[in-house]
Amino acid sequence: MKLIFLEEVDSTNEYLKRVEFCHGLCVVAEKQTGGKGRRGKKWISEKGKGLYVSFMFSPISYQIASLSSLAFGVAVLNVLKTLDKRFYLKWPNDIYINGKKISGILPELLSDRLIIGIGINLNYTRDELSSLEVPATSLFAEKIPFDKHSILDKLILEVENYYELLKKKAFNVKEFEKNCPLIGKxxxxxxxxxxxxxxxxxxxxxxxxxxxxxxxxxxxxxxxxxxxx
Ligand code: BTN
CATH class of the missing domain: 2.30.30.100 (SH3 type barrels.)
Structure with missing residues (x-):
C-alpha cells in the first residue's frame, strides 16, 4: 500500500479521482473542506478531530464492487473492536456504538477503479456532533482511549486483508450478519x-x-x- 498524507484536501475520495490510476494507493487527510457522506450528505471533517482516509483499488470485478461496502465495513469494525467490544454494524456500512453512528464508508465505483472512503469520528465533543441529522458520537465522547496512528496502521492491514478475501471470492456475508443487530428483527x-x-x-x-x-x-x-x- 502506498500512503499519501495531506494537511488539507476537499475530500480524500475526490483526491483519488484526480490522481493517475494507481492500485493500492491510500490517502489520509488531517482536514477535509468538502467531506462527503452517502446520498449527497456532508461529512463533518474538522482538523484533527477524525480519521479521513480513502483507498483506491483497480481493476475491479463485479464481485469485489458489490460486496465491498460490507467487507470494508467489517474491516473497520474489526479495528474498532480492538478498542471496545460494543461496536456493531448497521447495514449497509455504518458502524455504531450505543445507538449512535461513529463511522461511515463511502464506496465510489468509477469505470476503472473503486474508491473506498472511510471516516471515523475521533475527537469530536457531543456538542460538535449534536447538530448532525443522525445521532452521532466519537471515541472521545464515548470515553474510549485510542491512538490515531495505531488505528490507521490496523485499518490499512484490515482493508488489505478484506480486499484479498474479496478478490479470492472468500468474503462471507455471515461475518457482516453476525455483527449486525438488525438481522432477525x-x-x-x-x-x-x-x-x-x-x-x-x-x-x-x-x-x-x-x-x-x-x-x-x-x-x-x-x-x-x-x-x-
Ligand atoms: C457516510 O456514512 O455517509 C459515509 C461517510 C464517509 C466519509 C469519508 S471521510 C474520508 C472520505 N472522504 C470523503 O469525502 N468521504 C469519505
Whole structure:
C-alpha cells in the first residue's frame, strides 16, 4: 500500500479521482473542506478531530464492487473492536456504538477503479456532533482511549486483508450478519421516500438485505433501515 498524507484536501475520495490510476494507493487527510457522506450528505471533517482516509483499488470485478461496502465495513469494525467490544454494524456500512453512528464508508465505483472512503469520528465533543441529522458520537465522547496512528496502521492491514478475501471470492456475508443487530428483527425501511415495515431475514450473496414484507421477500440494494421499537 502506498500512503499519501495531506494537511488539507476537499475530500480524500475526490483526491483519488484526480490522481493517475494507481492500485493500492491510500490517502489520509488531517482536514477535509468538502467531506462527503452517502446520498449527497456532508461529512463533518474538522482538523484533527477524525480519521479521513480513502483507498483506491483497480481493476475491479463485479464481485469485489458489490460486496465491498460490507467487507470494508467489517474491516473497520474489526479495528474498532480492538478498542471496545460494543461496536456493531448497521447495514449497509455504518458502524455504531450505543445507538449512535461513529463511522461511515463511502464506496465510489468509477469505470476503472473503486474508491473506498472511510471516516471515523475521533475527537469530536457531543456538542460538535449534536447538530448532525443522525445521532452521532466519537471515541472521545464515548470515553474510549485510542491512538490515531495505531488505528490507521490496523485499518490499512484490515482493508488489505478484506480486499484479498474479496478478490479470492472468500468474503462471507455471515461475518457482516453476525455483527449486525438488525438481522432477525422487525425493521422499518425507508427506500426512495417510501416507508414500510418487515422482518430483516439476512444478507444475500450480492450484499442485499433480504426483508420479508407482508409475506413477500424483498431484496434491498440500499435504503435506511432501523429496528422497530
Ligand atoms: C457516510 O456514512 O455517509 C459515509 C461517510 C464517509 C466519509 C469519508 S471521510 C474520508 C472520505 N472522504 C470523503 O469525502 N468521504 C469519505
Amino acid at each position: 422487525e425493521v422499518s425501511v425507508i427506500e426512495e421516500h417510501k416507508q414500510f415495515n418487515g422482518i430483516a431475514l439476512g444478507i444475500d450473496t450480492n450484499g442485499c438485505l433480504v426483508v420479508e414484507v407482508e409475506g413477500k421477500i424483498r431484496r434491498l440494494f440500499s435504503g435506511n433501515v432501523s429496528i422497530r421499537l
